[in-house]
Amino acid sequence: MQLGDIVMAVIAIGIVIMMIIPPPSFLLDFLLTFNITLALVILLISMNMEKPLDFSIFPSLLLITTLLRLSLNISSTRLILINGYAGKVIESFGNFVVKGNPLVGFIIFIIIEIIQFMVITKGAERVAEVAARFTLDAMPGKQMSIDADLNAGVISESEARSRRQEIQREADFYGAMDGASKFVKGDAIAGIIITVINIIGGFITGMVFQGLEFTEALNRYTLLTVGDGLISQIPALLISTATGIVVTKSASSGHLGKDIIKQFTAYPKLLLLSSAALGLFAIVPGLPFVPFMVLAGTLGYAGMSLQKASDREKQKIEQLQKEKELDEMKKPENIYSLLQVDPIEVEFGYNIIPLADANQGGDLLDRVVMIRRQCALDLGIVVPMIRLRDNIQLKPNEYVIKIKGVEVARYELRTDSYMIMNPTGGPIEIDGIETREPAFGLPAMWISDDKKEIAEMKGYTVVDASSVLATHLTEVVKQNAHELLGRQEVKNLLDNLKEQYPALVEDIVPKMLTIGEIQKVLSNLLRENIPIRDLVTILETLGDYAALTRDTDMLTEYVRQRLKKVITERFIPSKIAQVITLDSQIEDMILDSIRQNEHGSYVALDPVMIQKIRNSFIKTVNDLHAKGISPIILTSPMIRIYFKKIIEDYISFVPVLSYNELEPEVEVQSVGMVTLK
Template sequence: MKSYDIAVAILAVVVVVMMVIPLPSSLLDILLSFNITFSLVILLVAMNVEKPLNFSTFPTLLLIATLFRLALNVSSTRLILLNGYAGRVIESFGNFVIRGNILVGFIIFLIIVVIQFIVITRGAERVAEVAARFTLDAMPGKQMSIDADLNSGLITEMEARERRISIQKEADFYGAMDGASKFVKGDAIAGIIITIINIIGGLITGIVFQGLDAVTALNRYALLTVGDGLVSQIPALLISTATGIVVTKAASEGNLGEGLVKQLLYYPRVLFMTSGLLAFFALVPGLPHLPFLILASVIGFIGFSMRRISEKERIKEQEIKQEKELEEMRKPENLLSLMQVDPIEVEFGYNIIPLADVNQGGDLLDRIIMIRRQCALDLGIIVPMVRLRDNIQLKPNEYVIKIKGVEAARGELKVDHYLVMNPSGGIVEVEGIETREPAFGLPAKWITPEKKEKAQMLGYTVVDSASVLATHLTEVIKGYAHELIGRQDVKNILDNLKEQYPSLIEELVPKILTLGEIQKVLSNLLRENIPIRDMVTILEALGDYSNLTKDTELLTEYVRQRLKRLITSRFFPDKKANVITLDRDLEEYISNSISQTENGTYLSIEPEVVQKILGSLVEKINQAARLGIQPVILTNPIVRRHFRKIIENSLPNVPVLSYGEIDPNIEIRSLGTVKL
């Protein structure tokens, strides 16, 4: 055994022996003084521990302190009844409290006992009981949380073991405190009983054995009894207070003094209000003026001091935070975050910031949510999160839309104006600032809010600046949808589809086609504004034709033909097709210019011929535009994708379809033929 263990064992034996062996009054004085000192130390330790588990020996210490105090009660009672004298400490406490009046002494003693027994002891007992019950009930949930953190890799096996041990110790501590609080309650009851015994026994001893009259015996033994009770109850009161402090510290951190100062004086405004109320009380007639004025001044001074301290702490915290951020930025591993590119970004000048600031009434964030929902319904893709940020390098009213870190579109807005457009594409006959609608390039004007009603009465389209930006962003996302879909997005789509169509996914991926090949097909469809919502049909087509070819361009053509009902409804909603066809000689020329290689097919045509084709096509499109018609180019399936590549740089928004992609029930009307 260690020396500490031997000393504690000897102390426990000595305490028990004290109840049997009589002690001299001088030794009793020393032990009573030590009891008070010991109780003070326990109280101060309880006030300064940061958390209850740091004082885990407190339940055992409570038992030893209670037993020691009861042993002193037995020894003092023996001396009082045998000698009528129990040392200077007890006599001094009795004289100090009674002051010649036995009734006052008894009342003060009873008040102390009531405070300890009814207020502090019962409260601490109830808190300890509830804490023990709640701690035991929460143990399964805490254990599951530790297991979850361990399984997810957030903590190591050693950390998990330490946390389990901590939980077990916490449960044991509160369980022990629940039982140890009964010691304090029993000690209070024992103190009352011992005091009654001392009074009765003292009267009997004085009258019967010493021949004193009743008044003299009562004066002598009442003095000693009250002194003995106070010497015992004051340490008991300190221990009870320490018990209450320990069991009520479960929700706080740090020592008690620091916590009280921070939490009571943390709000200078409250102190100023209190100071003002106290000053008001000082002015009320009939109330004492000086105490309230002094308190108002002290509280006000503390409020000003705490506000100054809070401001210094806030500045210091900001400096520490900035230093930590700089240190994090200096770390080599943090350079990886700088290499990440956001899929979609919108940067804007400072005048446009109110559109994105909810506190200033901006609803751009809500509009972006609707844009992502609209693109999911229209194209069948999950649009990535859109990053919004201000850029002081831009003009105040300018914004830039970036796709994967590269500028895709740019425009200007006037936040306090409305954009007016003529639905027919003509000139707007309203006074305003001439401009171009950024999404479609139509002529438009910015007008003030006062002219909005007039423009609407004239039949013009009037939209606010947030709608202009939202529309432009929507069109950019649709135009670059083929770049926004990646292999991970395809995997997420397939994983979601696998729940309902497991056999389809298992047959196709990865046995026949890889994720990359499927992603290329989907990207080709989105490039020409073909939705990919009907993934079942797309995958069925890939499964049917992937055994014939692995060329993703050719597979895309097979998928398009399988989606002909969707393509027809998308480009010809009124069941009438206004098309521009290709001359047979031109189709034959393009077909003969297709070269086959190991890596696929490509088109080999002279640049002069390409310019001639584009010139003829532009002429036909302009003729249709004068009739208010947006035509579609119709070719045979063999040359469709190749003709699309010829015009995609010059006319990216003109659809090119094949005969196999149009429903037979559609009425086709030719607007002209492109020739060489």
């Protein structure tokens, strides 16, 4: 056996011997003093431990201290009844603590017993019972969490074993505390019974065997019994308090004193409020002025000191944060963050801010969400997040739309007015400020709020400033959709499609075409306002023709021909096409000038001839627009893409279609021809 085991065995044997053999009074004095000291040490340890398992011997120690107190009670009772004297400690407690008054001592003893039994012991017992129950119920979940971390590689096998052992120890500890708390409860009950027995037994012993008077016997033995009860129940009260602290320690992870100071001083403003309340109590007539005012001053001083310290700490933290951010900015690798460009930005002057502020009734943010949904439904693309920011360098009512950091549109709103347009194209017969609608360039006018009803009665289209901005932004996004569709966006679209059509995607990417090649085809379609929502048809077409050519322009033409229903529905919804055709001489000239190289095909026409074709085309389109006709260019399939490249930088809004891209039921009406004459 180890030395510690021998010592504990001797102590246990000595406790049992004391119940049989009465110790001398001087030894009893020492043991009673040791009992108080031991209880005080246990209380201090329980207050300063960090977690309950740091004091895992407490359940066993609780049993030993309870047995020690009962043994000392038996020994002191024997000495009191036999000799009428049980040592200096008990007599001192009986005379000094209660001033020799047995009634006062008895009342104090009863109060201590009530506090210990009804408040501390009962509460500690309930907490221990609940803690044990919840700890046992939580064990399976904790075990599963450890197994999950082990399987995921977060922890090692040895760490998992250590955590399992800790969970088992925790369950054993709370289970033991649940049982050990019953000892404290029984000890309190036993203390009351022993005290009553001592008073009755001492009274009989004094009168019958020692011949004392009734009053003298009652005073002497009651005084000694109460002193004995106090000297034994004070340590019991300390250990009961320690029991309550141990079983409630799970809610905190530090020392009790440190936690109390930290949490009480965490709210200096509340201390100042309490100080003000105490100051009011101090000036209320009839209440004692000095104690309330002293406490008010103490709390006020503490609150102000803590508030100043808190402010200094915040300033110190902010300064350290600024220094840290400055150091981070100085690092070369953080320059890369400055290279990031937002795909879409809308910058606006300060008068437009209320349109984007929901707190001021602005709905621009909601409209941005709807723009992204509309583009997804109309074009089949997921528009990136649109960044809104104010810019003090702009005019108060001005906004700028940027694509990848480059300005593509600018307009000046009147946030306090309404824009009206005549749907018939005629003049607007209401006084206002003339302007142009930014999205389509139509004639428009700004009118004040009081003229809104008049404009609606005359059949004009009336829109508010937020709608003007949202419509303009929508059109800009659609016109630049091909620039917003990068390879990462295409990969996201393919990943989403792969969930429902895995065979299709895996068969084409990357076996037949790369993501970059597919992105070029999709961008070509979006550039000419053709939606890519039907990705299944697009990929199937690419799969059919990728073995014949890797030229993305030619692949685009094959996809367009497969999407003839979509193209017809989009550009010729009425099934009547008013078209401009090309003179056969121009078509033959373009067809003969097509050349091939390693990068694809191109038109090798003389620049003078290209300019003549452009001039004839522009003149024909303008003449038709003057007549109110919005034509479509119709060419043969072989030259469609090349003619589009010739004229797209001049009039990009006119669709260029081939015969193979029209449904059979479309009625074609020729309204003009591009010639070289």
